[in-house]
Amino acid sequence: MAIVKMSEFSLFAFDVEKEALLKTLQNFGYVHFSNLTEEFGDESLGLEPVKVPHKLTEIEEKLSKVSSAVSILSKYEQKESSIKAMMEGNKTYSFEELEKIVLDIDYIALADEILSLSKEKDDIVQKIEHLRTEIDELKPWQYLGASIETLSNTYFSDITIGTVSRKLKEKLIEIMSEAENGYYEIINEDKNNLYLLLISHKSDTDDLIDSLKNLSFTKVKLQIKLTPDEEIKIREEKIKKYELEIEEIENNLKERLDYLENLKLAFDYLNNLKLRFSVSENFIKTEKVVFIKGYIPTSKKDEFEKSVREALGNVYYLEIKEAEKENPKVPILLENSNYAETFESLTGMYALPKYSEIDPTPFLAPFYTLFFGMMAADVGYGLIMLLGTFFALKKFKLSDAQRKSIKFFYYLSFSVIIWGFIYGSLFGGVVKIPGLIDPANDYNTVLLMSIAFGVIHVMFALGLKAYMLIRDRKILDALFDVGFWYFALIGSIVFLLSTMGIIGGVIKTISLVMMIVGMLGIVATGGRSSGSIGGKLAGGFYSLYGITGYIGDFVSYSRLMALGLAGGFIAGAINMIAGMVSGLGVVGFILAIVIFIAGQLFNLGLSLLGAYVHSIRLIYVEFFGKFYEGGGPKFNLLRAKPKYINIK
Known part of the structure; x- marks a missing residue:
């Protein structure tokens, strides 16, 4: 359950063997090449990029x-x-x-x-x-019962065809009625135009055409010999x-x-x-020798060496060493349990960890599962998820990516069912089942529980930060950046509870001391990177001001209550509407079934979408924001993602 340990390799081989080497390494698959053209860009060293x-x-x-x-x-x-x-x-x-x-x-x-x-x-x-x-050009003229050749001009007259705007039909009639030596016929018309046949004396043709131009007259010349209908x-x-x-x-x-x-x-x-x-674009070479550099999983070192030997015999030089922990170019490959690996996509959507960090996936998985179930809480919805995903996993032949996606919701379904029993919700109460908490009436309890989960979540994130600092032998930084915050936050929360009468006695005094010690420690060390005393104090007080951000973080977890209540109320409203309709005879009963099924499916989709998004939000902002930076490059296998098949 961690980032896969990487080894860096450097390989020198003859350029003529490059294709055979790459073919063998592609069968091996687990190799990530470094871009040496960026690292060694100076051709004066006798090195040049390998041309594609x-x-x-x-x-x-x-x-x-x-x-x-x-x-x-x-x-x-x-x-x-x-x-x-x-x-x-x-x-x-x-x-x-x-x-x-x-x-x-x-x-x-x-x-x-x-x-x-x-x-x-x-x-x-x-x-x-x-x-x-x-055809579209000829159709308006299909009722013209003569061929175009027949309609050729005579010695005394001109024959013209064209279009006029239909809106100006009355003007056309007026103009043509005044033309002494002109005849017209409307061959066809549509919603925009009139299609005209004009016959005029040669001496009057130009004047007639000019007068019709005011009506947007456009001459038409048909390049045909037969009648339009025949054409x-x-x-x-x-x-x-x-x-x-x-x-x-x-x-x-x-x-x-x-x-x-x-x-x-x-x-x-x-x-x-x-x-x-x-x-090959990542490699550099001399006249005859190619230099290749990259990373492989340390666990596959022997297999890698065997592949290189198969391709090159003994004519090569290979050096493999453990990747440097602080090197930001080390590619990231995650390895987790069957349960946690289904949540790797959430880590990837945010950012893969740097090689010097820890993989947050196994730590976010149980919290995400808890939060998702609390927001979508319903036994019926959980059972639909469980049965649907179980069927898909058993009956469908899925790719690795598809299987992980289905398993993701398979694991979440158990949390939805458990929280459904805690809230006593089965399709919004269509069947009454006993619950430990009634969220509609005990909403204060649910709210306090949500904030309590938030406190645990944030404290756990700070604990991971402390672990990373201690692992890197930064013990004082762990005390200053985490220890004092533990004192300040835990002391403040317990002291607040004691003032409300929930906790009393000596615990109140201890919590007050913890709070003061933590706050003083934050002020004293929060600005320690500054060069002056004034800067240190200013930085310290600014760091202490960050406690307001923690308050906002804790309140943000109230969404766990809000979405759970919203889904339950919508489901209850759907049941109420279906119940009202069911009393209207046989038709009403059938309609009630349709309303119930469609409404519950709609609410199921809405609840799952809300739980998915808001659980991610709590992980990315409140959880990752305390200890995780990310930004590591992805380990690129020497395999293109297949489109139509699966490659093992």
């Missing part, structure tokens, strides 16, 4: 082709239900198995076929779209022909669905192959 091989460009091109082919074929795949898909899960391969399968597949030729068919289909689709655009039919026939061609192409694509699984394997393989070549 041309092969990487080829891999990226192949990856792009395979990715596009998978995307195209996936459109025709019959999707299984999400539950069935989760039950079957992704297949698992070792990296060696994956490589062997993929290298026996001519996946590029297959991808090229699919891309060629897809391009052919896209070209036809564009032709169809072009034809449909032409539309010709294009519709072409579209039908093209659609049959598309159908044939799609059938050809569907026939290749059996190869989709192979293409997915090729995608995940190429993704890892790309990573294998791209990590």
